[in-house]
Amino acid sequence: MTVDVTLNVNGRPHSLSVEPTETVVGILRERLGLTGTHKDCSMGVCGACTVLLDDRPVSSCLLLAPQADGREIRTVEGLERDGRLSPLQQAFLTHGAVQCGYCTPGFLMTATALLEENPKPTRSEIVEAIKGNLCRCTGYKKIIEAVESVTG
Amino acid sequence: MTVGDWKEPEGEKFALGTVEEQARWQAEYHRLVRDTVERERAGRGTDVDVDLRTIGMRIPRNDALYKVRGRARYAGNIEMEGMLYGRFVRSQYPHARILKIDISKAETAPGVKGILTAAEIPDDRLLVGPISDDTPILARDKVRFAGEPIVAIVAETEQQAEAACLLVEVDYEPLETVITPEQALAEGTVRIDPEDGNVITDLHHSQGDIEIGFTEADIILENDFETEPIDHCFLETPAGVAFVDSDDVLTVLVCTQYPHYHHKQLARVTGRPMERVRVVQTVVGGAFGGKMDNTVECASALLTLKTGRPVKIVFTREEVFTATTKRHAMKIHQRLGATKDGRITALDVRNLFDGGAYRSYSMICSGRCVIHAGMPYRIPNLRVRHTAVFTNHAPSGAMRSFGVVKVAFAMECQLNELADKLGMSPIEIRRINGLVDGDHTSTGQTLTDVGLLKSLDAIEPIYEQRQKDLAGQSNGTRRRGLGIACLGYGIGYSGVRNPSTARVRAEADGTVTAFCGTPDIGTGSDTSLAMVAAESAGIAVDRIRVVSGDSTKTDDSGPTSASRTTYFSGNAAHIAGQDFKQQFETAVANKLHAPREEVRLQEDSVIARNERMTFEEACRLIGDEIDGIGGYGKFDPDIAVNILTFEGNPYPTYVFATHLVEIEVDTELGTTDLLKAWCAHDAGTIVNPTGAEGQIEGGVAMGVGQALWERVVRQDGYIMNPHYRDYLLPGAKDVTQEIESIFVDTHDRTGPYGAKGVAEVSLIPIPAAMASAVADAVDARPSHLPMDAEYMLGLLNGNGA
Numbered sequence: 001m002t003v004d005v006t007l008n009v010n011g012r013p014h015s016l017s018v019e020p021t022e023t024v025v026g027i028l029r030e031r032l033g034l035t036g037t038h039k040d041c042s043m044g045v046c047g048a049c050t051v052l053l054d055d056r057p058v059s060s061c062l063l064l065a066p067q068a069d070g071r072e073i074r075t076v077e078g079l080e081r082d083g084r085l086s087p088l089q090q091a092f093l094t095h096g097a098v099q100c101g102y103c104t105p106g107f108l109m110t111a112t113a114l115l116e117e118n119p120k121p122t123r124s125e126i127v128e129a130i131k132g133n134l135c136r137c138t139g140y141k142k143i144i145e146a147v148e149s150v151t152g
Numbered sequence: 153m154t155v156g157d158w159k160e161p162e163g164e165k166f167a168l169g170t171v172e173e174q175a176r177w178q179a180e181y182h183r184l185v186r187d188t189v190e191r192e193r194a195g196r197g198t199d200v201d202v203d204l205r206t207i208g209m210r211i212p213r214n215d216a217l218y219k220v221r222g223r224a225r226y227a228g229n230i231e232m233e234g235m236l237y238g239r240f241v242r243s244q245y246p247h248a249r250i251l252k253i254d255i256s257k258a259e260t261a262p263g264v265k266g267i268l269t270a271a272e273i274p275d276d277r278l279l280v281g282p283i284s285d286d287t288p289i290l291a292r293d294k295v296r297f298a299g300e301p302i303v304a305i306v307a308e309t310e311q312q313a314e315a316a317c318l319l320v321e322v323d324y325e326p327l328e329t330v331i332t333p334e335q336a337l338a339e340g341t342v343r344i345d346p347e348d349g350n351v352i353t354d355l356h357h358s359q360g361d362i363e364i365g366f367t368e369a370d371i372i373l374e375n376d377f378e379t380e381p382i383d384h385c386f387l388e389t390p391a392g393v394a395f396v397d398s399d400d401v402l403t404v405l406v407c408t409q410y411p412h413y414h415h416k417q418l419a420r421v422t423g424r425p426m427e428r429v430r431v432v433q434t435v436v437g438g439a440f441g442g443k444m445d446n447t448v449e450c451a452s453a454l455l456t457l458k459t460g461r462p463v464k465i466v467f468t469r470e471e472v473f474t475a476t477t478k479r480h481a482m483k484i485h486q487r488l489g490a491t492k493d494g495r496i497t498a499l500d501v502r503n504l505f506d507g508g509a510y511r512s513y514s515m516i517c518s519g520r521c522v523i524h525a526g527m528p529y530r531i532p533n534l535r536v537r538h539t540a541v542f543t544n545h546a547p548s549g550a551m552r553s554f555g556v557v558k559v560a561f562a563m564e565c566q567l568n569e570l571a572d573k574l575g576m577s578p579i580e581i582r583r584i585n586g587l588v589d590g591d592h593t594s595t596g597q598t599l600t601d602v603g604l605l606k607s608l609d610a611i612e613p614i615y616e617q618r619q620k621d622l623a624g625q626s627n628g629t630r631r632r633g634l635g636i637a638c639l640g641y642g643i644g645y646s647g648v649r650n651p652s653t654a655r656v657r658a659e660a661d662g663t664v665t666a667f668c669g670t671p672d673i674g675t676g677s678d679t680s681l682a683m684v685a686a687e688s689a690g691i692a693v694d695r696i697r698v699v700s701g702d703s704t705k706t707d708d709s710g711p712t713s714a715s716r717t718t719y720f721s722g723n724a725a726h727i728a729g730q731d732f733k734q735q736f737e738t739a740v741a742n743k744l745h746a747p748r749e750e751v752r753l754q755e756d757s758v759i760a761r762n763e764r765m766t767f768e769e770a771c772r773l774i775g776d777e778i779d780g781i782g783g784y785g786k787f788d789p790d791i792a793v794n795i796l797t798f799e800g801n802p803y804p805t806y807v808f809a810t811h812l813v814e815i816e817v818d819t820e821l822g823t824t825d826l827l828k829a830w831c832a833h834d835a836g837t838i839v840n841p842t843g844a845e846g847q848i849e850g851g852v853a854m855g856v857g858q859a860l861w862e863r864v865v866r867q868d869g870y871i872m873n874p875h876y877r878d879y880l881l882p883g884a885k886d887v888t889q890e891i892e893s894i895f896v897d898t899h900d901r902t903g904p905y906g907a908k909g910v911a912e913v914s915l916i917p918i919p920a921a922m923a924s925a926v927a928d929a930v931d932a933r934p935s936h937l938p939m940d941a942e943y944m945l946g947l948l949n950g951n952g953a
């Protein structure tokens with residue numbers, strides 16, 4: 001049995017016929033070729049698969065396609081504007097917040113949502129926001145500093 | 153057969169982007185680097201010689217531009233026409249004979265295109281391994297750990313492959329399970345390995361006379377230490393894609409620390425000549441020592457050959473926990489003797505390693521633990537015995553520091569106890585015993601450029617200040633403590649030569665490529681190598697593209713491990729850069745009919761007879777002859793150790809550090825928080841401070857995990873917590889941002905621009921320093937990692953604190 005859904009990904013609608021149990025991370029990666037959203041634990045713990053669903057960060061490995069039907073999904077590929085990096089992406093670059101980079105898209109999405117809702121978060125608000133994203137390489141310090149640097 | 157579908161991506165092998173996009177990203181990178189260089193130079197003042205150097209600048213990583221766009225080419229992101237997806241059937245038993253494998257139901261399952269069992273792999277190709285070929289690609293008649301692969305299946309989709317795996321029936325005859333090293337060594341225990349029984353290695357090393365050493369001692373400390381197994385937890389699970397390209401080259405794109413190892417192995421396993429096999433490293437999503445063994449490589453290669461279609465295999469997180477290598481569980485018994493005035497007279501060490509089911513890197517880790525026993529101190533009388541044994545656990549292998557973190561845990565805890573007992577400060581005791589220039593290590597190596605005491609000097613005033621600040625602060629159930637630990641660590645393989653090479657070439661359009669064998673596994677080494685090569689060649693850093701980790705395009709330069717890339721490959725890049733510069737200058741001189749010495753390539757331009765031309769102009773001037781210019785560098789220091797006596801020079805250089813940590817223990821809950829860490833490192837010259845700090849901060853985070861929570865829980869040979877819900881990794885709330893990286897002023901005479909490296913080592917002192925801080929805070933001495941709440945409550949109660 002399949003169901004028809006429309007996923008609006010980075011502003012573009014995609015009409016798809018999906019299994020009811022298909023996850024959004026699988027659809028993004030395998031059907032839409034948007035491999036910037038990574039997958040690791042598949043249990044909603046690591047944050048590597050974080051996307052924005054109607055502007056809120058969610059683990060796309062736990063998000064079933066029908067749950068996202070008709071809603072707005074944003075992925076890391078949608079952060080650029082006219083080929084220009086968002087200030088947050090730029091800050092990740094210059095602050096050394098990226099090492100192996102596997103966690104990076106997830107952090108960017110989580111922090112983007114934070115900054116949209118709260119343009120001037122305190123350090124502890126930043127830490128609170130990203131606590132569900134794991135990174136094994138950086139020790140978080142430079143990620144936090146990168147987010148802090150764009151808080152204006 | 154879909155041979156020929158694969159085309160080498162144009163441009164950067166790490167980026168998923170069209171040629172136009174990549175050109176745009178490249179231009180962006182140029183701007184970013186130029187801005188950085190300008191800014192840094194402006195801040196440096198006018199000391200011309202040093203000012204012009206890019207070494208030491210915070211050059212942004214050359215791969216971050218596509219990583220922040222979500223356009224990096226991790227192996228799992230690669231899709232090809234006609235691709236099949238693979239999964240494994242894994243052993244249900246930790247130790248069993250395989251009586252029968254029935255694949256008949258799986259063969260007819262939907263979507264299944266190929267099934268591989270050990271039965272089709274010839275005997276001489278079945279066994280693989282990084283050091284000894286002892287691990288079957290797929291188990292044939294016996295399994296040695298739960299999770300060992302038995303059958304590999306490829307299908308049109310991953311789900312179909314997974315479903316087919318459930319249809320495979322394996323009949324087992326369970327055998328006695330060996331779960332502790334003591335059991336492995338006991339008389340009458342079942343033999344796990346047909347050749348060696350249950351002993352992987354048993355090493356002995358001594359220097360001086362241990363008995364005399366203890367008679368000279370006024371005080372002897374005898375303690376046991378124990379550490380649990382942990383997992384690397386690189387976030388990207390092992391993943392690879394195998395296919396045969398249009399030139400009939402079996403190509404494997406895989407996240408690995410050592411493509412050339414897989415290259416040789418795959419040639420043997422497939423029976424192909426080496427030039428018909430190519431291994432290309434993809435972007436590596438973290439490795440930490442855990443991506444140097446066979447995981448997906450052999451099975452995906454054999455299945456692509458079998459089916460004629462590209463094959464992709466990606467491990468699940470659970471597979472990583474159950475089936476990839478772990479950090480060894482270890483027991484250490486230590487006797488340390490010293491005089492009243494704090495001089496160490498004797499150290500007697502007995503180490504026991506749970507090596508798991510196969511050898512992997514147990515030998516290497518064991519050797520390193522022996523050589524590093526007593527590091528970084530003068531130990532006149534030393535005796536070490538180190539035994540690594542087989543058990544029916546997933547193989548233990550290499551992980552950040554190859555076991556030295558545990559050796560340091562024991563040694564540093566002992567030293568801190570010694571200081572306390574003698575009424576000395578932890579700084580003082582280290583000053584008395586710490587290695588200095590001209591000292592000999594336990595292998596008889598004479599040391600130079602030792603920065604240990606400098607790192608102590610850097611920490612001392614901070615320690616004294618914090619001690620004052622904290623006096624009287626600890627009260628009630630929340631207790632603060634300070635802890636210090638040092639490290640000394642040899643760079644590179646232990647005791648065998650491990651050369652690195654590099655080549656630098658230019659094209660007529662002015663682009664320059666540096667070919668380096670060691671891959672960038674996420675540390676940023678490609679950027680550091682570009683900086684070194686550029687500096688030595690006299691060209692701009694952003695002009696250089698680094699091609700690394702490709703068995704066809706680069707020479708085997710060993711793995712990116714053992715903190716060796718900056719030092720070994722950096723030296724190679726330095727020599728290659730200089731060679732390039734010489735040849736380039738000569739070519740320009742020839743064209744201009746100018747005397748050779750009047751031509752200089754520097755600062756990205758050529759000055760010839762007082763006229764300046766850009767690098768591109770010079771390349772055009774040289775024209776086609778540019779193809780003849782190839783800078784070559786090989787760095788192959790003389791390393792040798794007698795494996796029986798451990799005499800010799802096992803490493804070309806050593807790094808040193810002192811860490812100070814401040815922690816708080818909640819004595820009611822048993823929880824510990826790291827509040828601050830000061831990490832003073834003798835890493836030689838720092839090539840890229842942002843990268844070096846990143847290594848230290850990441851090492852501290854990993855150290856906190858190992859110190860406080862991380863442990864692979866095993867019961868009867870099964871892993872009970874094969875996921876992040878129950879295997880706790882440090883998150884942003886758990887790792888302090890108060891990490892101060894201090895680089896002491898040292899210069900290694902043998903390093904590229906004086907550099908030694910950072911990488912693994914920042915992890916090493918953290919668990920020891922934290923344990924010492926706990927002892928300071930609660931007056932009870934931890935001897936076990938992790939110091940989780942349960943352990944801490946037991947410790948606190950046991951000591952009546």
Ligand code: FES
Nearest residue numbers: 040042044047061
């Ligand atoms: S993959 Fe979704 S949270 Fe880990």
Ligand code: FES
Nearest residue numbers: 100103135136137
């Ligand atoms: S940069 Fe490697 S996991 Fe975060």
